[in-house]
Amino acid sequence: MKLIRDPIHGYIEVPDKIVPIISHPFFQRLRHIKQTALAYMVYPGMNHSRFEHSLGAMHLSLExxxxxxxxxxxxxxxxxxxxxGVTALLHDIGHMPFSHTFENALSVAREVYGLDVLDKGKxxxxxxxxxxIEEVLGSLIEGRLRSSEDPVKFIINVLSENPKNSxxxxxxxxxxxxIDADRSDYLLRDSYYAGVEYGQFDIERLKRFLYFNDGKLAVMDKALPVVEQFLLARMYMFKNVYFHSVVGLYxxxxxxxxxxxxxxxxxxxxxxxxxxLNFDDNLIISKLSSVRQELRNAIxxxxxxxxxxxxxxxxxxKDLEEMRDEINSDMRSSNGLFLYHEFNDIPYQEEREEAVYILTPHGVDKLKRISTLxxxxxxxxxxxxxxxxxxETLGRKYLEILNSCNKN
Known part of the structure; x- marks a missing residue:
């Protein structure tokens, strides 16, 4: 057993059989990919990486x-x-430079500049x-993990959101x-490094009142306030940190x-x-000399x-959505010196079989039936x-558009 000291969870225990996976260059690569891209331009402490988040997600999944x-x-x-636990450890192994911002860059390349690139969104x-996992880590995983399951197939089914059994x-x-190990870790971790309290919630109480039955993960009703705290924390982190307008600009x-x-x-x-293996933040930073000076100096x-x-x-x-083609054209004609960035998130939305479930004395029920909040x-x-x-001409154009439509 190895111990890793972590500012969020204290000591993270790593079983000896998992250590070679963490030590593999493809996992170590995550040290060089920032968790929250350029959020450090606003919150200077947010220089943490996908590496420690992945360790935290593994730890919380086991907890x-x-x-x-x-x-x-x-x-x-x-x-x-x-x-x-290993599945949680590897859930972000495929992230590209600057995490989700690179995925957004692929959409910009396709939609604004017409480049034919791989784009599977988020x-x-x-x-x-x-x-x-299939082509590089598969043999290592199979050699280290004993299970009645096919370990590689198990991990792929879970990560592709296509589970085949209980x-x-x-x-x-x-x-x-x-409410999961991934979100729990990034809310606690990101708020810690941002120096804000928005993402804090009572993780110790939450994890102690989880229950699984009939294919549903539920939270016992005595921990309902923590569930509300968690979802509100997520909403506040998106509004105040992830969706900060200056973070979005950069x-x-x-x-x-x-x-x-x-x-x-x-x-x-x-x-x-x-x-x-070498496709990380350092590569992008090293190539910035090839982009125009205005963009480079900003970054x-x-x-x-x-x-x-x-x-x-x-x-x-609504008006801006109808203008999307024109906005893209203006960004393209300015060669990136005029920018438009959109944020979108739904804090919580129930569907037929997807919800937070609460275990009550009368059985399992969906969260919205119990929490008006x-x-x-x-x-x-x-x-x-x-x-x-x-x-600035384009800046004035959109300033007038916003002034006009905000009066309607």
């Missing part, structure tokens, strides 16, 4: 399973528990992660659900810079999985760009416009 097993009287062997890293279903819910600048590097052939999406020195500070109302958002949560949607002084 969740310990209490789920005891509360639910599950016949869950240690090999399967370990396999679920699931691009999952697609690449599965390829890494164990895979439990793994999927523990790792990626409305991530938009980075997205256009990456798109320009792709267009000019300075970087290319790796054709072979092994080429992903390296936080210089040059201005932000339009008017928050669009609901009617404005959570039923009031609505979609979080924001946009930010930015421009370099050399593109």
């Amino acid at each position: 969740f399973l310990k209490y789920v097993k005891g509360n639910s009287n599950l016949d869950l062997d240690q090999d399967t528990i370990g396999l679920i 699931k691009t890293h999952v697609y690449l992660g599965i390829k890494i 164990s895979e279903r439990l793994a999927a819910l523990v790792i990626s659900n409305f 991530n938009a600048i980075l997205s256009h810079s990456i798109a320009h590097l792709l267009i000019r052939g300075e970087i290319r999406l790796p054709e072979e999985v092994t080429d992903l 390296l020195y936080r210089q040059g760009f201005k932000r339009i500070k008017i928050e669009p109302n609901e009617q404005c958002l 959570i039923g009031s949560l609505s979609e979080v949607k924001r946009v930010v416009f930015g421009y370099h002084p050399s593109a």
